Amino acid sequence: MIKNIDHLGIAVRSLDEAISYYEQALGLSCNGREEVPSQKVRTAFFTAGDVHLELLEPTSADSPIAKFLEKHGEGLHHVAFATDDITEQLQKASKAGCRLLQETPLEGAGGKLTAFLHPKSTHGVLTEFCSMKTRNETESIPK
Amino acid sequence: MIKNIDHLGIAVRSLDEAISYYEQALGLSCNGREEVPSQKVRTAFFTAGDVHLELLEPTSADSPIAKFLEKHGEGLHHVAFATDDITEQLQKASKAGCRLLQETPLEGAGGKLTAFLHPKSTHGVLTEFCSMKTRNETESIPK
Numbered sequence: 001m002i003k004n005i006d007h008l009g010i011a012v013r014s015l016d017e018a019i020s021y022y023e024q025a026l027g028l029s030c031n032g033r034e035e036v037p038s039q040k041v042r043t044a045f046f047t048a049g050d051v052h053l054e055l056l057e058p059t060s061a062d063s064p065i066a067k068f069l070e071k072h073g074e075g076l077h078h079v080a081f082a083t084d085d086i087t088e089q090l091q092k093a094s095k096a097g098c099r100l101l102q103e104t105p106l107e108g109a110g111g112k113l114t115a116f117l118h119p120k121s122t123h124g125v126l127t128e129f130c131s132m133k134t135r136n137e138t139e140s141i142p143k
Numbered sequence: 144m145i146k147n148i149d150h151l152g153i154a155v156r157s158l159d160e161a162i163s164y165y166e167q168a169l170g171l172s173c174n175g176r177e178e179v180p181s182q183k184v185r186t187a188f189f190t191a192g193d194v195h196l197e198l199l200e201p202t203s204a205d206s207p208i209a210k211f212l213e214k215h216g217e218g219l220h221h222v223a224f225a226t227d228d229i230t231e232q233l234q235k236a237s238k239a240g241c242r243l244l245q246e247t248p249l250e251g252a253g254g255k256l257t258a259f260l261h262p263k264s265t266h267g268v269l270t271e272f273c274s275m276k277t278r279n280e281t282e283s284i285p286k
Contacts, residue, residue: 001170005148010266012266021239021266025241025265027232048224049225074267075262076222081191092169093169123153123155124154124155125218125219127169
């Protein structure tokens with residue numbers, strides 16, 4: 001079951017310039033930065049209520065975010081829904097005809113499991129599910 | 144000050160088909176539908192945690208949503224931040240160099256005041272502020 005929106009991913013060309021915008025124009029505080037080599041991005045985090053905003057700057061030309069920027073320009077990239085059972089959530093989406101970008105959830109930062117649905121099967125919204133790992137999932141999913 | 148994300152606006156070609164996706168693939172329940180003649184859209188609402196998802200289907204070819212669909216296809220359209228003082232929030236954004244689509248907040252559904260920032264001045268994210276009306280604002284803003 002979907003519990004809430006965990007975060008919004010936002011593609012930007014320059015993390016420094018975008019951080020300055022979110023701080024000065026919106027009055028939000030940056031919670032931290034992180035580089036994610038596997039995704040070829042640098043990220044910066046903000047919080048609004050219980051939703052995180054995740055700014056994403058590509059670190060190389062073949063980063064998925066670089067390709068997004070080339071095609072669409074800066075802007076909203078994905079929505080991540082927190083779920084209490086990511087496997088059940090993926091099964092439900094698959095049964096409803098969604099194209100899964102991962103059949104098995106990937107291990108993400110902070111002990112989370114994540115998986116994406118292709119936007120062509122979700123009315124244009126790149127959709128992520130994420131959940132905290134359970135003991136069984138920790139044992140069965142390769143690191 | 145920004146309190147939380149009030150809603151995400153999502154542009155869709157067919158409200159019926161998108162409602163079916165959000166219900167069947169995500170397991171969310173539709174809270175209701177509404178037609179907004181001033182924006183030339185039909186909307187349907189879902190809730191995830193304390194954030195609303197607002198699906199937007201154009202009712203005519205000159206609707207802003209029809210133009211968005213023509214240019215970008217279906218997908219994430221805008222993010223609305225709830226603020227306790229929309230006038231102060233707009234002043235802060237303007238001072239930081241943002242282009243305001245409304246100098247004065249508009250009266251929206253459910254007794255709310257709303258105003259948008261142009262995405263060219265917000266790193267590509269069409270950004271809405273919304274707040275509940277105060278007594279003074281109710282008196283000074285034309286209906």
